[in-house]
Amino acid sequence: xxxxxxxxxxxxxxxxxxxxxxxxxxxxxxxWAMHSATAFTGFATSVxxxxxEASIERxxxxxxxxxxxxxxxxxxxxxxxxxxxxxxxxxxxxCVLTSPTSALFSGIEGEDGKEIALGKNLRFxxxxxxxxxxxxxxxxxxxxxxxxxxxxxxxxxxxxSVGGGNFLILAESQPQALAACExxxxxxxxxxxxxxxxxxxxxxxxxxxxxKYKALNASTNDAFCPTLKGQTKSECSPEVESVMEIVIDxxxxxxxxxxxxxxxxxxxxxxxxxxxxxxxxxNYGGKLGPFHFHLQEIMA
Amino acid sequence: MTALTLKLKTDLAQRxxxxxxxxxxxxxxxxxxxxxxxxxxxxxxxxxxxLFDISGDDVNDIRFENSSAKLDHIGHAMSQGRITINGDxxxxxxxxxxxGNIEITGNTFIxxxxxxxxxQIKINGNAGDFVGAARSGxxxxxxxxxxxxxxNTGARTGDHMRRGMILIEGNAGEYxxxxxxxxxxxxxxxxxxxxxxxxxRGTILLPKMPQHGITANFNDCGSHTLAFLPLMFASxxxxxxxxxxxxxxSRVQRYAGDVGGIxxxxxxxxx
Numbered sequence: 001x002x003x004x005x006x007x008x009x010x011x012x013x014x015x016x017x018x019x020x021x022x023x024x025x026x027x028x029x030x031x032w033a034m035h036s037a038t039a040f041t042g043f044a045t046s047v048x049x050x051x052x053e054a055s056i057e058r059x060x061x062x063x064x065x066x067x068x069x070x071x072x073x074x075x076x077x078x079x080x081x082x083x084x085x086x087x088x089x090x091x092x093x094x095c096v097l098t099s100p101t102s103a104l105f106s107g108i109e110g111e112d113g114k115e116i117a118l119g120k121n122l123r124f125x126x127x128x129x130x131x132x133x134x135x136x137x138x139x140x141x142x143x144x145x146x147x148x149x150x151x152x153x154x155x156x157x158x159x160x161s162v163g164g165g166n167f168l169i170l171a172e173s174q175p176q177a178l179a180a181c182e183x184x185x186x187x188x189x190x191x192x193x194x195x196x197x198x199x200x201x202x203x204x205x206x207x208x209x210x211x212k213y214k215a216l217n218a219s220t221n222d223a224f225c226p227t228l229k230g231q232t233k234s235e236c237s238p239e240v241e242s243v244m245e246i247v248i249d250x251x252x253x254x255x256x257x258x259x260x261x262x263x264x265x266x267x268x269x270x271x272x273x274x275x276x277x278x279x280x281x282x283n284y285g286g287k288l289g290p291f292h293f294h295l296q297e298i299m300a
Numbered sequence: 301m302t303a304l305t306l307k308l309k310t311d312l313a314q315r316x317x318x319x320x321x322x323x324x325x326x327x328x329x330x331x332x333x334x335x336x337x338x339x340x341x342x343x344x345x346x347x348x349x350x351l352f353d354i355s356g357d358d359v360n361d362i363r364f365e366n367s368s369a370k371l372d373h374i375g376h377a378m379s380q381g382r383i384t385i386n387g388d389x390x391x392x393x394x395x396x397x398x399x400g401n402i403e404i405t406g407n408t409f410i411x412x413x414x415x416x417x418x419x420q421i422k423i424n425g426n427a428g429d430f431v432g433a434a435r436s437g438x439x440x441x442x443x444x445x446x447x448x449x450x451x452n453t454g455a456r457t458g459d460h461m462r463r464g465m466i467l468i469e470g471n472a473g474e475y476x477x478x479x480x481x482x483x484x485x486x487x488x489x490x491x492x493x494x495x496x497x498x499x500x501r502g503t504i505l506l507p508k509m510p511q512h513g514i515t516a517n518f519n520d521c522g523s524h525t526l527a528f529l530p531l532m533f534a535s536x537x538x539x540x541x542x543x544x545x546x547x548x549x550s551r552v553q554r555y556a557g558d559v560g561g562i563x564x565x566x567x568x569x570x571x
Contacts, residue, residue, distance in 0.1 A: 067530050103527050129564070131501070132482065133528050134444075134463060136535045142528055151527035 001296045003265070005272025006279060008295050013166045013260070013281035016289025018047075018077040019084045020161035020251055022057065022107035023118065025096055026071035030059060036099035037072035040091045044076065045198045046247075048207075048218060052078040052087040053163060053249050055195035066105045067151070073107050075195045077163050077249045084158065085116035092152070093122050097143070103151040106138075108251075110157030119143070119152025162291050165248035165256035168206065168224060168280040169267050170240045176275035177242040178202070183270060184246055184263035194250040194259045206245040209284045221282070240277055253291055261298050301358040303384070304334070307365035309353050314342030315390060316351060318364075319373035323381025323400065326359035334359075364389075369409055375402045378419070391428075394421045397445065410454070411435070416464070418445045422540065429454035429473065432466045432483075440481070442466075448541045455492070458485045461502065469542045477504045480565060484532070488542060499558045499565035505532075507546070507570045514567060518557030523571050525550050 001008040025040065027033035037056050044054035054076035065071035076091075078084035096104045106118055119141045123130040126143040132154075133140045139154040169184070171177035185201035188194065196202075211219035222228050223235040224243045236243065246263055250256040270276050281295055282288075306321065317340040320326075326334060335349035348354065356363075360381035364374065367387030375383050377396040385393075388406035395414040407425040413432045427449045432442040433456055441460035452470040462481045474492035477485050477499050486505040493512045496504055514520075533548030552568040 066534075067527055068534075131503070131564075131566070133484070133503070133532070135528070135531050140528055140531070142526070148524060149526055149528075151531075 001299060003268040003299065004270075006268045006276050008264070008268075008299055009278060009280040010296055011281050011283045012295065013164075013293040014284050014286070014288040015162050015164040015166070015253075015256065015291035015293065017291070018053075018079060018161045018163035018249065019081045019158050020075060020077040020249070021084060021088065021116065021156045021158050022251075023074050023076065023088070023092070023156055024060065024065060024071050024105040024107040025074065025099075026060075026065045026067050026069040026103045026105070027099070028069065028101035030070040030072070032099065032101055033070055033072045034059070036096050036102045037074050039095035039099065041074050041076070041197075042095070044087075044091075045203075047077075047079055047163070051083060052076055053195070053197040054087075054091075055197045055201075057192065057195055058189070066153075067103055069103070075193075075249065075251070077161055077195075077197075081114070081116060081158055088156065089117055089121055092118060093125070097122055097125065097145070097150055097152075100147050105153045106156035108157045108159060111159045114158045115155035116158050118154060118156040120154045122150075122152060159251055161249065161251050162253050162256055163249045164282075164289060165250060165260060165291070165293055166206075166245055166282045167260055167264055167295065168243055168245050168278075168282065169276065170224075170236065170243050170278040170280060172239055172241055172275035172277060174242040176270075177244045179274065180267040180270050180276050181244045181246060183266045187266035188246075188248070188259045188263045191255070191259050191262060193252065193255040194248050196246055196248055198247055201246060203245040203247055206243070206282060209287050224280070235280065237277070245282065253293075256291075256293060257298055260293055260295075264295070264299055301361075302356040303358050303361040303363045304331075304354070304356045305363045305365055306348070306352040306354060308351060308368055308371070308387075309366075310351060312341070312351075312368050312370040314344070315370045315372050316341040316346075317373050318371050319376030321348070321362065322375055322378040322383070323360045323362060324377070324379050326362070329359065331357060367404075367406065369407070372409075375400070375421075378402075388425070393423075394419070394447075397421075407451070413442055413445070413447045413466075415440065416442045416445045416447075420446045420448070422448045422450075424450050426451035426470070427453045427457075429456050430459055431457045432461050432464065433457075433459035442483070446539075448539065448543070450541070452489070458483065458502075461485070467536070467539070467541060467543050477502065477565070477567075480504075486543065488546070496558055496565055496567055498561055500562050501564045502566075504565070504567045505529075505552075506567065507549070509569050514555050514569075515557075517560050518555035518567055519559055519563070521554040521556050521566075523551065523553050526552060526554075526568070529568075 041054040057073040060071040123141040131142040206221040207218040338345040369388040372390035385404040410428040434441040455473040471489035480502040529550040536543040
């Protein structure tokens with residue numbers, strides 16, 4: 001398959017099941033909501049070392065938030081419910097509770113009503129002065145803090161999600177690969193229910209499963225490292241000088257399907273004349289996970 | 301199916317315990333069964349048909365017509381369905397209810413919503429003393445649900461209240477929120493003396509300073525913008541009540557008390 005001169009590999013991206021939730025952070029203005037959301041989703045690019053994958057999904061108008069203030073929706077994913085609960089709690093405690101004027105809400109209903117703590121345990125920071133309020137069947141906590149009161153919903157919903165959707169952009173130069181990634185990420189950011197957790201949504205150090213070193217579960221994806229063309233069984237043709245990856249986590253397989261289609265299309269729109277040669281994907285031969293995103297089927 | 305209608309046909313000499321006449325307890329019964337059921341009235345037990353004309357068959361939608369202030373325990377421990385009362389109701393309306401709806405066009409006597417756990421009671425009139433309270437000698441009043449009173453309430457509204465919401469469109473009597481443990485009472489009108497007496501926790505929300513002021517047992521914590529108030533006002537919007545039309549506010553003067561006890565309750569007055 002070729003789109004605008006860009007070859008789409010007959011391969012699939014391999015993704016794995018995760019547990020995810022959406023939280024909403026509001027503040028006096030969008031700037032402060034964003035400060036808090038940026039901190040909350042910091043150091044959350046990959047479960048390999050961060051314990052979770054998180055990013056800002058989108059900004060919210062006051063009309064879209066529970067308390068009528070500007071807000072930011074964040075998605076956070078982990079390999080299991082317990083791990084997710086721990087990450088949400090510690091991040092909420094250190095990055096939202098601490099952030100001036102912030103309030104914290106759940107942005108999703110749990111699958112089969114399944115929930116994890118959001119502010120449930122943060123309330124103890126109130127040292128007995130915390131106040132519970134049941135509003136519309138949901139429990140909120142009012143925790144006295146130095147700038148007034150921190151309002152947080154007690155729980156947030158948990159849903160089965162998909163992590164590790166991905167595609168690779170192979171280009172003739174590093175600037176051209178990055179430009180295609182920027183275009184893809186910009187287009188994908190318009191979609192709901194997904195995040196691209198890496199810096200700017202792009203990974204330049206895609207990994208393969210396993211390593212020659214026993215202590216490591218993952219190591220550099222040498223087949224796509226252009227500098228190793230002559231040293232390994234390379235996937236890079238002579239004209240390919242740079243490969244970058246976009247990793248996508250989503251609330252469902254369908255959300256990732258849509259995002260990959262939009263992202264790949266945006267990269268292909270730049271076309272061969274801008275040095276974009278191929279679209280491939282992180283295929284680990286079925287070793288990584290049960291969700292397979294076939295590139296040619298997605299782009300058909 | 302049409303609503304099961306129970307039209308009171310006599311002037312009652314004695315109070316009547318209507319607790320068997322709830323959707324839960326009438327499920328599976330036909331009109332003949334219901335007519336033969338016995339109700340306690342004073343020292344007598346009387347069949348339902350002696351007190352009420354019965355029509356309709358939907359036991360999940362019960363209507364009391366020509367109701368009297370001597371009909372006690374209507375909606376006792378109901379968990380679902382709807383009861384509509386045209387006229388007044390006696391004591392203990394909706395006591396122990398866990399779900400469903402009760403609406404009354406007239407006034408209620410004491411202990412409306414006593415120890416209720418869920419559901420909604422709407423009184424389109426006045427309510428007597430001890431709305432949402434605990435029975436005498438018991439420590440927990442209502443623990444969930446909503447009571448809306450379009451008129452006034454008597455004394456001790458929310459006495460020992462533990463959770464839930466009491467919304468009063470008119471005035472509340474003396475000792476409103478007394479011994480309150482948690483939950484929310486909002487009063488659009490005035491409140492009587494001794495507001496929040498022995499209050500432990502919970503919130504009393506007022507759109508204006510009460511005529512009798514705030515007692516010395518509450519300490520002024522200053523003026524604040526509280527983030528939970530817009531959420532609470534937003535939740536009122538779906539209610540069939542004046543509260544749905546109240547312009548929300550988040551700027552309040554906060555008074556904490558009763559400092560004669562643990563002092564964790566609060567009276568919030570709009571500023």
